[in-house]
Amino acid sequence: MKVAAPLDNIPQGRAIEGYRLYCGMRLQRQMSIPPRVLQRLGLQSANPQACQGFWPLVAAVGQRCEKKGYALLLEAIARKKREDMLQVLQRFAPPPPAD
Numbered sequence: 001m002k003v004a005a006p007l008d009n010i011p012q013g014r015a016i017e018g019y020r021l022y023c024g025m026r027l028q029r030q031m032s033i034p035p036r037v038l039q040r041l042g043l044q045s046a047n048p049q050a051c052q053g054f055w056p057l058v059a060a061v062g063q064r065c066e067k068k069g070y071a072l073l074l075e076a077i078a079r080k081k082r083e084d085m086l087q088v089l090q091r092f093a094p095p096p097p098a099d
Contacts (some may be wrong), residue, residue, distance in 0.1 A: 014055075023051035045055065 019040045023033050026046075033046040043050055060069035 017053055017055050020051055021053050023054070024048065027051050 019037050023037055023041060023046055026033050027047055033051075038044070038046060041050060056068075056072055060072060
């Protein structure tokens, strides 16, 4: 029995990244997303966040571009913190007054 090494998933990761970029391109052009693409991405419906590429960070690390990699990480952390804060605010904010 062959034991899969972690690097065996690189082609699958690249394929999924291609589907994400294709989905994002079609969204930008306001075109429909084929059901097979949504299925491959594990989505019920397409949205810009799910259809954006994740590989710029991988490319930066592969090129040993420390500044670009660090900037991408900081951007992702800041975005995640904003999303988390919004969820907390929505959860604990008082409901709007009834008209």
